[in-house]
Amino acid sequence: MNSGYRLDGKVALVTGGARGLGAETARALARSGARVMVTDILEDAGRATAAEIDGTYMRHDVTDEADWERAVTTTVGRHGGLDVVVNNAGIETAALLVDCELADFRRVMAVNADGCFLGTKWAMRAMRPGGMAGAGGAVINLSSVAGLVGVVGLGAYCAAKGAGRLLTKSAALESARLGYGVRVNSIHPAVIKTAMGEDVVRSIAALGLAADVASAEALMQQMHPMGYGRPEDVASAVCYLASDAARWVNGTELVLDGGLTAG
Ligand SMILES: NC(=O)c1ccc[n+]([C@@H]2O[C@H](COP(=O)([O-])OP(=O)(O)OC[C@H]3O[C@@H](n4cnc5c(N)ncnc54)[C@H](O)[C@@H]3O)[C@@H](O)[C@H]2O)c1
Incomplete structure (x- = not known):
C-alpha cells in the first residue's frame, strides 16, 4: 500500500524495524521515497527487512545510550542526513499489578520509556540547527491506546506508554520554543x-x-x-506525520483505534 505522502530526499531511522509494525513502517517510508535505516536487536530479521527495501540495517539496542549515538552517527554518515526517527521498538509484559515483578516493570520501562526518551533526545540533538544533520525533522513515538487509558493486566506497559505520550508533548514544545524545527508526535494504536x-x-x-x-x-x-487494525494503518500514519503535509502538527497524539477510546 502506498501512503500517498511523499518523503523524497528524506532519511529515516526506524527502531524495532525487523518485524511487525516497524517493518511495515520501514517499507512504507521507503515506498514514499525515504532512505531507511532499520535498527533492531533481531539481526537476521532486521537485515532481511532492510534488504527488501534497499535500506541499511544496524544492530541497535534502544535502551543503550552509546548505541543511540552510534545509530545516529552511522545513519548521518551513510545517508548524509537524518530527517525522521520512528521510536517503534517496544515490549509488553502481562501481569496483574499485585503479581508484577519489579524486574519485569523495569524491563518494560527500559525499552518503551527509556528507549523513547533516548531516541527523542538523540534525534533532536542531531536534527536541530548546528546538529550533525541540522535540517530539522520529525520524531514519531509509538505509544498505544494503553498510553491513554488503563488496561487490566498491562499496568507496566500502560505506565511506559503513558510516559512516552507526555515526553512527546514536552519535546514538541521544547523544540518549537527553541526553534529546532523538529516536530514530535505520538501514535496510539489499539x-x-x-x-x-x-x-x-x-x-x-x-x-x-x-x-x-x-x-x-x-x-x-x-x-x-x-x-x-492492520500494520499498514500505523505505517501510513507515520508517513503522514513524517511528511511536509503535517508541517503544523506538533505534540499531537494520533489515536488509531477505530473508535475504541472514543466513548
Ligand atoms: N501490535 C499492537 O497491537 C500494538 C498496539 C499499540 C502499540 N504497539 C506498539 O507498536 C510498537 C511495535 O509493536 P509490534 O506489534 O510491531 O511488536 P513486535 O513485538 O512485533 O516488534 C517489536 C520489535 O521491537 C524490537 N525490540 C524489542 N526490544 C528492543 C530493544 N531493546 N532494542 C531494539 N529493538 C527492540 C523487537 O526485536 C521487535 O522487532 C511497539 O512500541 C508496541 O508497543 C503495538
Whole structure:
C-alpha cells in the first residue's frame, strides 16, 4: 500500500524495524521515497527487512545510550542526513499489578520509556540547527491506546506508554520554543495482530480474565468497534506525520483505534 505522502530526499531511522509494525513502517517510508535505516536487536530479521527495501540495517539496542549515538552517527554518515526517527521498538509484559515483578516493570520501562526518551533526545540533538544533520525533522513515538487509558493486566506497559505520550508533548514544545524545527508526535494504536498483538490476546486468558483464548479473542474483537487494525494503518500514519503535509502538527497524539477510546 502506498501512503500517498511523499518523503523524497528524506532519511529515516526506524527502531524495532525487523518485524511487525516497524517493518511495515520501514517499507512504507521507503515506498514514499525515504532512505531507511532499520535498527533492531533481531539481526537476521532486521537485515532481511532492510534488504527488501534497499535500506541499511544496524544492530541497535534502544535502551543503550552509546548505541543511540552510534545509530545516529552511522545513519548521518551513510545517508548524509537524518530527517525522521520512528521510536517503534517496544515490549509488553502481562501481569496483574499485585503479581508484577519489579524486574519485569523495569524491563518494560527500559525499552518503551527509556528507549523513547533516548531516541527523542538523540534525534533532536542531531536534527536541530548546528546538529550533525541540522535540517530539522520529525520524531514519531509509538505509544498505544494503553498510553491513554488503563488496561487490566498491562499496568507496566500502560505506565511506559503513558510516559512516552507526555515526553512527546514536552519535546514538541521544547523544540518549537527553541526553534529546532523538529516536530514530535505520538501514535496510539489499539490491537494489531503482530507478535505482540497476539501475545496481548493470549495473556487475557493466561491471567484468568477470560475462560480461554477463544473467549479472550471474542472479548477483544467486541472491544474494537471497527475490528483490529492492520500494520499498514500505523505505517501510513507515520508517513503522514513524517511528511511536509503535517508541517503544523506538533505534540499531537494520533489515536488509531477505530473508535475504541472514543466513548
Ligand atoms: N501490535 C499492537 O497491537 C500494538 C498496539 C499499540 C502499540 N504497539 C506498539 O507498536 C510498537 C511495535 O509493536 P509490534 O506489534 O510491531 O511488536 P513486535 O513485538 O512485533 O516488534 C517489536 C520489535 O521491537 C524490537 N525490540 C524489542 N526490544 C528492543 C530493544 N531493546 N532494542 C531494539 N529493538 C527492540 C523487537 O526485536 C521487535 O522487532 C511497539 O512500541 C508496541 O508497543 C503495538
